[in-house]
Amino acid sequence: MSETVTVTIEMEQAWRYASGTAMERFSEGLKERRIEAVSCRLCGRAYLPPRPYCGKCNIRMSSWTPVKDEGELVAWTVMQLPMLDGRTGEMREAPYGMGLILLDGADTTLNHYLAESDPAKLAIGQRVRAVWCNERRGAMDDILHFEVIR
Amino acid sequence: MNRAAIIGTGQTRHARRRDDLSQPELVREACTAALADAGIGQKDIDAVVIANMELFEGRALPELWVGEGAFATGKPCMKIATGGTSGTSGCIAGFHQVASGLFDIVLVVGFEKHSEGHTQTGMALTDPFWDRTVASGALGNFALSISQYMVDRGVTEEQAAKVAVKARRNAARNPYAHLQMPDITEQEVLDSKMLAHPVRMLDMCPQSDGACAIVIAAESKAKKYCDQPAWIRATATRHQQPYIGDIDHRLTSMETLRSAARSVYAAAGIRDPLKELDVAEIYEPVSYAELAWYEALGFCEDGEAGRLIEDGVTEMDGELPVNPSGGVLSTNPVGASGVIRVAEAASQIMGRAGEHQVQGAKTALATGYGVYAWADAMILGTAP
Amino acid sequence: MIREEKIQIPFVYAAGQAGSRFLVALRDDGRIMGSACAACGHVSVPTRSFCPACSESDLSDVELAGEGNLVSWTEIPGRGVFALINLDGADGALLHRLIDSPDKLAVGQRVRAQFAETRKAHISDLAGFVVTGAGP
Missing domain, CATH: 3.40.47.10 (Thiolase/Chalcone synthase)
Known part of the structure; x- marks a missing residue:
């Protein structure tokens, strides 16, 4: 086969992304370690992340409900492979624990890191609690990870 | 129409x-x-x-x-x-x-x-206020849902390994397939590198x-x-809400695929898909997903998927061969993978599937799966 | 609330069969290659695997003169003059840059290719075009 040419290019992509009012309120709350969901008056679901419309009922939502920074681990994994961190484009080193967490007061789950990375010590149904960063900027990584409390 | x-x-x-x-x-x-x-x-x-x-x-x-x-x-x-x-x-x-x-x-x-x-970069460019904090990828998202599915249905790593082996053995009869592993064993799957508990390297599709x-x-x-066209008898597409956390017990419930399947079966007059379908080409990016799809597609009752694979029902010589081509587990160019499902199902109907032909196939199902829970379904047949 | 972020995205571009022949000829011989279509006669540049005019794939490589006419141009302050150039013998135009362009440019002016001294099978092996004379 004749020579084939490939060209490698490193590109930097920049964004400017607007949260919308619901996510703004939620993000501002994180600075104060406050988690709020928005709930639908028809189906009653309390949504995280908050958003303007209920996708099931297709109506506008404006009712806020407090959510605890504690909840139940409903799914988990331990990543054994470095994965790309979408905030930077850098790889996150493995192993690290990750879970779907049903926070008390919410009806949808939150995907976040777990402090525990030993698969033998993780189980569905465990109670977990947020570990907050001291410096908070109003973003999901104001929560460092969740730790198992029992 | x-x-x-x-x-x-x-x-x-x-x-x-x-x-x-x-x-x-x-x-x-x-x-x-x-x-x-x-x-x-x-x-x-x-x-x-x-x-x-x-x-x-x-x-x-x-x-x-x-x-x-x-x-x-x-x-x-x-x-x-x-x-x-x-x-x-x-x-x-x-x-x-x-x-x-x-x-x-x-x-x-x-x-x-x-x-x-x-x-992975493409996968990571999600909602920067919510999803992007967690380095998860398709692998991590699946692993999370699989942890629930295993508890909900009692599915085992061994049963998933059987799916992984079936796919690669079928791929060995498909000259176009990416992974060629004709001698793969269940033990090799179970011994392959752990990527994200409980998903191992050989449980996953390639790129x-x-x-x-x-x-x-x-x-x-x-x-x-065409002497024997593959007639498109029914199609359905279902989308879902935007975040993984919106979907309760994703693999176990898989409401979109269930709904799409019910819709195309009704349109094509299919009551018992296991008996009335002759072949299926389904979009299974990970071994466990194929088991979950068996249930969503009505090939068995909920909780019976493990038995279906153990009994060989979906093998080439079983009652309903699933993915004679080797499936997404053997070949996954993402934008092409859904077309491959349809093309493979059509080739079965046209009698042009070569060494992985299911003899006398008259009715075929092709499905697609995307992002967290989007689903497509299509029924093809020898008659309109 | 506005969030601004940056992410690195690496990617590889495979030039493929026709694109590789173009880039290798550029690097090794300082030649600009195109493709002539047997079906409709269209001559495209760079080389193609199928004809952009009629989609047929019975194409043969042809060497093009390193000269042509200026079809159109624009100047981007600080970045130079970019131009579409119709090479002699080719249909359509190649997008590239003008080197040392005179103050007064005009459609139809003659231009000649200038090659880079060190070449690496990249479109920049063709350093650009210089204006050599007035149009017809």
């Missing part, structure tokens, strides 16, 4: 890297094969649909770059980009164009060259470079060009 049928299919050899071909050349290889299979020329094509996830290549506007590879110059051409369902949704879009009476012959081509971009095309024709043209 007018009748429409698939009259030709074509695909490239799929591999980790196809540096020997540019994106348009890769697309052309599949399209040329599909036209030859259909026995038509490029002038017979009225419109073109391209399926691709351009973020995976890191290059914008694939319909611009690869359109001429797909004979689209001067013709109506559009792109579908819906994650894993891109290919099946592209086929359904092409079907709509013919069934509506707008066009007589539509060429649908899906492609992906993962080697040219960075798939492939490849393209696949189909030709969809209106009834008069289908009868003119």
Whole structure:
């Protein structure tokens, strides 16, 4: 086969992304370690992340409900492979624990890191609690990870 | 709605890297094969649909770059980009164009060259306020849902390993398949590297470079060009809410695929899919997903998927062979993978599946799966 | 609330069969190659695997003169002059840059290719075009 040419290019992509009012309120709350969901008056679901419309009922939502920074681990994994961190484009080193967490007061789950990375010590149904960063900027990584409390 | 049928299919050899071909050349290889299979020329094509996830290549506007590879110059051409369902949704879009009476012959081509971009980057560019904090990828998302599914249904790692082995043994009879592992054993799967508990390397699909095309024709043209067209009897597409956390017990419930399947079965008059379908090509990016899809597709009762694979029901010599091609577990150029499902199902109906032909296949199911829980379904048959 | 972020995206571009022949000829011989279509006669540049005019794939490589006419141009302050150039013998135009362009440019002016001294099978092996004379 004749020579084939490939060209490698490193590109930097920049964004400017607007949260919308619901996510703004939620993000501002994180600075104060406050988690709020928005709930639908028809189906009653309390949504995280908050958003303007209920996708099931297709109506506008404006009712806020407090959510605890504690909840139940409903799914988990331990990543054994470095994965790309979408905030930077850098790889996150493995192993690290990750879970779907049903926070008390919410009806949808939150995907976040777990402090525990030993698969033998993780189980569905465990109670977990947020570990907050001291410096908070109003973003999901104001929560460092969740730790198992029992 | 007018009748429409698939009259030709074509695909490239799929591999980790196809540096020997540019994106348009890769697309052309599949399209040329599909036209030859259909026995038509490029002038017979009225419109073109391209399926691709351009973020995976890191290059914008694939319909611009690869359109001429797909004979689209001067013709109506559009792109579908819906994650894993891109290919099946592209086929359904092409079907709509013919069934509506707008066009007589539509060429649908899906492609992906993962080697040219960075798939994880494409996957990570989600909602920056919510999802992007967690480095998860398709692998991590699946692993989370699988942890629930295993508890909900009592599925075991051994049962998932049987799915992984079935796929690669079937792929050994498919010359186009990417992974060629004819001698793979369940023990090898169970001993393969842990990627994300409980998902191991051989439970996952590969990343492939490849393209696949189909030709969809209106009834008069289908009868003119093809002795045994694969008639499109029913299609369905279902989308879902935007975040993984919105979907309760995703693999266990899989409401979208259940709904899509119910819809196409009803339209095609199918009451017992296990008995009435002769072959299925389903979109299973991970071994465990195939088990969950058995339940969602009604091949068995909920909780019986493990038994189905253990009893060999979905093997090549079983009651309902699932993925004779080797499936997504053996070949996954994402934008093409849904088209491959449809093309493989059509080839079975047309009797052109070669060494992985299911003898006498009259009714076939093809499905697509995308992002968290998008689903497509299509029923093909020997009669309209 | 506005969030601004940056991410690195690496990617590889495979030039493929026709694109590789173009880039290798550029690098090794300082030649600009195109493709002539047996079906419709269209001559495209760079080389192609199928004809952009009629989609047929019976194409043969042809060497093009390193000279042609200026079809159109624009100047981007600080970045130079970009131009579409119709090479002699080719249909359509090649997008590239003008080197040392005179103050007064005009459609139809003659231009000649200038090659880079060190070449690496990249479009920049063709450094650009210089204006050599007035148009016809």
